[in-house]
Structures are given as structure tokens and as C-alpha cells.
Amino acid sequence: xxxxxxxxxxxxxxxxxxxxxxxxxxxxxxxxxxxxxxxxxxxxxxxxxxxxxxxxxxxxxxxxxxxxxxxxxxxxxxxxxxxxxxxxxxxxxxxxxxxxxxxxxxx
Amino acid sequence: xxxxxxxxxxxxxxxxxxxxxxxxxxxxxxxxxxxxxxxxxxxxxxxxxxxxxxxxxxxxxxxxxxxxxxxxxxxxxxxxxxxxxxxxxxxxxxxxxxxxxxxxxxxxxxxxxxxxxxxxxxxxxxxxxxxxxxxxxxxxxxxxxxxxxxxxxxxxxxxxxxxxxxxxxxxxxxxxxxxxxxxxxxxxxxxxxxxxxxxxxxxxxxxxxxxxxxxxxxxxxxxxxxxxxxxxxxxxxxxxxxxxxxxxxxxxxxxxxxxxxxxxxxxxxxxxxxxxxxxxxxxxxxxxxxxxxxxxxxxxxxxxxxxxxxxxxxxxxxxxxxxxxxxxxxxxxxxxxxxxxxxxxxxxxxxxxxxxxxxxxxxxxxxxxxxxxxxxxxxxxxxxxxxxxxxxxxxxxxxxxxxxxxxxxxxxxxxxxxxxxxxxxxxxxxxxxxxxxxxxxxxxxxxxxxxxxxxxxxxxxxxxxxxxxxxxxxxxxxxxxxxxxxxxxxxxxxxxxxxxxxxxxxxxxxxxxxxxxxxxxxxxxxxxxxx
Numbered sequence: 001x002x003x004x005x006x007x008x009x010x011x012x013x014x015x016x017x018x019x020x021x022x023x024x025x026x027x028x029x030x031x032x033x034x035x036x037x038x039x040x041x042x043x044x045x046x047x048x049x050x051x052x053x054x055x056x057x058x059x060x061x062x063x064x065x066x067x068x069x070x071x072x073x074x075x076x077x078x079x080x081x082x083x084x085x086x087x088x089x090x091x092x093x094x095x096x097x098x099x100x101x102x103x104x105x106x107x
Numbered sequence: 108x109x110x111x112x113x114x115x116x117x118x119x120x121x122x123x124x125x126x127x128x129x130x131x132x133x134x135x136x137x138x139x140x141x142x143x144x145x146x147x148x149x150x151x152x153x154x155x156x157x158x159x160x161x162x163x164x165x166x167x168x169x170x171x172x173x174x175x176x177x178x179x180x181x182x183x184x185x186x187x188x189x190x191x192x193x194x195x196x197x198x199x200x201x202x203x204x205x206x207x208x209x210x211x212x213x214x215x216x217x218x219x220x221x222x223x224x225x226x227x228x229x230x231x232x233x234x235x236x237x238x239x240x241x242x243x244x245x246x247x248x249x250x251x252x253x254x255x256x257x258x259x260x261x262x263x264x265x266x267x268x269x270x271x272x273x274x275x276x277x278x279x280x281x282x283x284x285x286x287x288x289x290x291x292x293x294x295x296x297x298x299x300x301x302x303x304x305x306x307x308x309x310x311x312x313x314x315x316x317x318x319x320x321x322x323x324x325x326x327x328x329x330x331x332x333x334x335x336x337x338x339x340x341x342x343x344x345x346x347x348x349x350x351x352x353x354x355x356x357x358x359x360x361x362x363x364x365x366x367x368x369x370x371x372x373x374x375x376x377x378x379x380x381x382x383x384x385x386x387x388x389x390x391x392x393x394x395x396x397x398x399x400x401x402x403x404x405x406x407x408x409x410x411x412x413x414x415x416x417x418x419x420x421x422x423x424x425x426x427x428x429x430x431x432x433x434x435x436x437x438x439x440x441x442x443x444x445x446x447x448x449x450x451x452x453x454x455x456x457x458x459x460x461x462x463x464x465x466x467x468x469x470x471x472x473x474x475x476x477x478x479x480x481x482x483x484x485x486x487x488x489x490x491x492x493x494x495x496x497x498x499x500x501x502x503x504x505x506x507x508x509x510x511x512x513x514x515x516x517x518x519x520x521x522x523x524x525x526x527x528x529x530x531x532x533x534x535x536x537x538x539x540x541x542x543x544x545x546x547x548x549x550x551x552x553x554x555x556x557x558x559x560x561x562x563x564x565x566x567x568x569x570x571x572x573x574x575x576x577x578x579x580x581x582x583x584x585x586x587x588x589x590x591x592x593x594x595x596x597x598x599x600x601x602x603x604x605x606x607x608x609x610x611x612x613x614x615x616x617x618x619x620x621x622x623x624x625x626x627x628x629x630x631x632x633x634x635x636x637x638x
Contacts, residue, residue: 001254003278007577008153008167008612012252032143037251045236045323056322058236062243064141065224068234082246085143 119147121399128418237324256350297553
């Protein structure tokens with residue numbers, strides 16, 4: 001959820017509103033904001049599932065240290081979404097192990 | 108290969124300050140930072156900083172950040188963003204990743220100002236989405252305008268936990284509880300008191316047992332710990348929260364210093380492993396310096412001065428300033444730094460349970476340390492509490508020795524004196540003329556100053572307090588006064604809300620309360636707000 005009004009911060013500088021795709025769904029965010037923030041504003045907080053135990057992971061550090069928030073961005077896996085600026089038409093996918101689909105699913 | 112006289116790694120408070128200092132002496136300076144914005148963590152610090160005027164006290168970190176970025180531009184230090192430094196190799200070769208390419212450059216001098224990273228805390232369920240670092244929450248809400256969650260539990264009562272807790276409330280989130288395994292609050296009492304009076308409960312001597320939830324945090328379970336840090340059976344408490352923030356300290360990001368071959372040391376008081384530096388910030392490798400939190404965890408004000416010290420040292424090594432000039436600059440900055448390193452929260456004293464009284468010999472408030480607010484009968488023994496005023500008087504509820512003196516600076520009538528030593532407790536001067544201007548109320552970074560007007564009207568006193576939340580109550584609003592612990596104690600009516608540029612977004616709210624509650628009423632909630 002976005003902060004609508006804030007007692008100290010008069011405005012959050014944002015780029016223009018752009019459309020991107022998350023797991024096939026169309027979503028909107030602001031150009032230049034981290035992909036992870038645009039996702040969270042759209043209610044998405046699960047970024048990936050771990051390889052062995054299939055556990056969900058989300059944003060943990062927000063500054064590029066922990067790599068918990070990696071996803072598949074424009075076909076490239078392991079992209080830190082907290083450090084990657086959102087662009088128009090970006091394709092973002094939940095990462096299962098290293099790929100976009102669950103194991104056993106048809107490619 | 109491109110060669111630079113000075114490469115600074117990290118564009119946070121120390122790195123930018125180092126670059127500004129060096130470039131101002133004419134040194135060719137470039138700064139690399141992996142982030143997309145300069146300023147490091149400064150742009151998340153929306154609160155007013157402590158210290159004195161020379162440390163930019165009572166200016167918000169966010170505004171200090173803008174100043175630094177402008178200054179760096181003015182003196183011609185180049186700042187390259189989105190450019191993580193991957194390694195430092197022999198002969199000061201620096202490998203940088205930028206725009207999906209890797210390039211190498213050479214430096215005559217390097218300043219490592221990589222800062223720190225947050226410590227994690229492992230407990231069952233800690234990997235669930237919704238568990239995050241407190242700094243992570245700060246990044247989300249203060250940089251990007253994203254609410255970290257709706258109902259939040261904060262783990263850790265150091266200054267990070269307390270400050271971020273306050274900021275969560277400012278962003279419109281509910282802070283359900285603040286938890287710390289230690290029996291004493293780790294951060295400044297004034298930061299804790301800000302939260303307590305709004306009704307945030309503190310659970311000291313408690314730790315988090317587990318986070319529960321299917322695909323995200325749905326509940327947090329805490330329990331008491333005994334003196335050996337073992338869970339006490341039967342003391343579990345469950346909170347319905349969607350977010351758990353972890354604020355259990357920071358560790359220096361020493362990895363680049365290690366890759367450069369700098370001698371390292373381990374010290375829990377410094378936050379872990381760090382490169383050893385001398386008083387000028389020089390590491391064991393000739394021409395490589397380090398500044399800021401990477402050399403040991405402190406805070407942003409010290410990091411900025413530390414950066415200045417190291418920038419001057421690099422400029423001297425490169426021959427841009429003479430030995431005499433360098434010594435003069437060095438002494439000036441070192442004196443300034445030493446001022447900040449005083450008081451009961453300075454590195455050497457931090458968490459020392461043997462400190463039971465202030466430098467002035469006054470017994471510390473035990474309520475403040477153990478519960479997060481000053482007890483009603485404790486406040487009277489401090490020099491910030493003084494009676495015998497006609498009309499307005501300030502009450503300065505600043506009871507621990509911390510390096511800070513804006514209250515003394517802003518009062519036009521010298522009602523509050525801290526003295527030359529900036530860690531001294533502010534003393535309200537008997538007989539001084541308080542006009543009720545509210546400057547001290549808004550200037551105090553700890554939001555610990557209140558004005559009391561005992562003669563507001565028959566049977567009623569007026570209490571003025573700092574207010575930094577939305578919605579801002581309006582004159583005429585009726586509601587309740589809360590005491591320092593956040594309990595509703597009496598009915599109250601807002602009689603004035605002052606907002607001015609000089610207050611810098613800290614509004615001064617005045618409420619009238621029955622006379623007998625003047626010394627307890629410290630916060631206001633409107634009628635509609637259910638508490």
C-alpha cells in the first residue's frame with residue numbers, strides 16, 4: 001500500500017506511471033522505482049520459492065544485500081528486484097528455483 | 108585505464124563528506140555507489156538529528172543528505188551511481204560494475220566508506236515474507252512511500268528500533284509492540300518516550316519465539332526470557348501482525364577492505380569485523396583509507412565528521428594541503444567528533460548497567476530504562492523541571508546525558524541552559540521569562556520539551572507538546588490527554604496548533620487539561636480515536 005500523505009515527507013519523487021507484467025497479470029507502477037516497491041504497492045510480497053523446501057521469500061533488506069527478493073525480470077533469473085528500476089513493459093515473474101514455472105509443470 | 112587521484116567507495120554520509128573535503132582542496136575525486144540515489148541511508152532519516160549546531164543538529168537527515176549532494180556537486184566531486192565496486196586489487200586497481208559491464212580504474216588514493224548492513228535474527232518463521240529489517244521498512248516507507256505493513260511488531264529497542272518505530276507510525280502503520288530481550292531499553296530514553304506516550308507497549312525482557320503464517324506473517328509469538336536468556340515457559344503472548352521488523356544492530360561492510368588486504372579486527376563494540384584505521388582513517392595499506400560505519404558502528408553525524416577527517420588526510424597525502432593546514436583541519440574535526448562521543452550512549456559506555464546516575468549525579472529514571480517513560484515522581488528531580496514561573500514554563504524531559512543542545516540554541520530568552528559540555532542535562536532557569544514561543548518544543552530532536560501554562564483559565568492548565576502525526580488535530584478538537592505511558596487520564600481540548608517554517612514540520616499542539624493533570628498530560632488523542 002502506498003503512503004498517501006505524510007507529516008514530514010511532502011512528496012515522494014516518482015517517474016511517470018507505467019504498465020508492467022507480473023506473472024502474466026498487467027500492473028502499474030512508477031518508472032524508476034524499484035520493481036519490488038511497485039510489486040508491494042500492488043499487494044505482491046512473495047517474490048520466489050526456495051529450491052528444496054519450496055518456501056516463500058520476500059523483501060527482507062530492501063538495499064540489495066540479502067538477495068531474498070530475486071525474481072525473473074525480462075527472462076533473467078536472480079535479479080534483485082529491490083535494486084532494479086521499473087520500466088514500461090517489464091516482464092516480472094515469480095522465481096521457482098531458477099525458473100519461472102514450478103518443477104513438474106509443463107514448459 | 109582511467110586514473111583518479113581519489114576514489115571514494117560509497118556515497119553515504121561519510122563517503123560524501125570525505126569527497127567534499129578532498130575535492131574542496133582541489134583533489135580530483137570520484138565516488139562510486141551501488142545505489143541509484145546518493146546519500147546512503149541519510150534520505151531515510153526523516154527525524155531531526157542530535158548534536159550541536161556544528162553537527163547540523165535539529166536538521167532532518169533527509170535535508171542533510173540534500174545538502175551533502177549539493178556540496179559534492181559544488182566542489183566538483185563526481186558521483187557515479189548504480190556502480191557497485193566489485194573488488195580492490197594490488198596497485199589500487201578498482202573493479203566496477205556499471206550498466207551490465209565491468210571496468211577497471213586506478214586510484215592514487217582510496218577511501219572505503221561502504222557503511223554497514225543490518226544484522227538478522229533467526230527464529231522459526233523468520234524467512235516468511237513480512238519479516239524484514241527495520242532499515243528495510245525505512246527504505247520502503249521513507250524513500251519509496253510504500254507502507255511496510257499494517258500491523259507491525261518491532262524487535263529491538265536500540266535507537267534504530269525506536270526511531271523506525273516512530274516513523275512507522277508517521278507513515279500510518281500501527282506499531283503493535285516493541286520487544287527487546289534485554290531488560291533495559293537500548294536507545295535514547297527520549298526516543299522511547301515518544302512512542303510510549305502514544306500508547307505503544309514495550310515488552311522488555313521478551314524475545315520473539317516464532318513467526319506464524321502460511322505464506323506470509325500472520326502472527327508473532329513472544330515470550331519472557333530469564334537472566335540467562337532462556338525462554339520462561341507459560342509466558343507466551345501472541346500478536347496478530349502482518350509485519351515483523353528486526354532491529355538488532357548493524358555490522359560494518361568490511362569486505363572490500365578485506366579484498367584490498369587491509370588488516371582487520373573483530374570487536375563486538377564496533378559491530379563485528381572492521382578494518383583497523385589510525386586517527387586519520389588510514390588502513391594498514393598505504394593510500395587506502397576507511398571512514399564511517401565500516402570502521403565501527405556509530406551514527407550519521409559521526410560518520411560525516413569522520414569522512415571529513417579522512418578526506419583531509421587523503422588531500423594531505425596527495426600534497427594538496429600542507430602539514431600545518433592538515434593538522435589544523437584535523438584538530439577542528441577531531442574536537443567536533445569527540446563532542447559526539449560523550450555521554451552514557453557513547454561507545455565506551457553503551458549498555459553499561461553500572462551507569463546509574465547522570466554526570467550531574469542525579470539518579471537515572473529507572474522507569475525510562477525499563478518501561479520507556481519517566482515516572483511521574485521521577486521527573487521532578489531533573490534540572491529540566493523547575494517551578495515558580497508566571498504563565499508559561501518549559502519542562503525539559505531530557506534526563507540522560509546525550510550530546511545535544513538545540514534547546515539552548517533556539518531559546519531567545521535563555522530559559523534553558525545546557526552549558527559548554529553538550530552532554531549536560533538541559534536546565535530550566537528559574538526566573539527566566541518564557542514567552543511560550545514553542546521554538547524549544549519544535550527544535551528538540553528528542554521531542555522531550557513541553558510548555559505548561561498554569562494560569563490558562565480557572566481550574567485549567569495548558570500543555571503544549573510536539574506533534575508530528577497526521578491527521579493534525581485542529582483548534583477546538585475535543586478528546587483525551589494521555590500520560591507518559593500512553594494511558595488516557597483526562598478530557599482535553601485543543602486550544603492551539605502552531606505550525607511555522609521555524610518549527611520545521613514539528614507542530615506545537617496546545618491542549619487544555621484540568622489543572623491537576625498538568626504534570627502528567629503529555630499527548631493528545633481525538634475523541635474518535637479509539638484507544
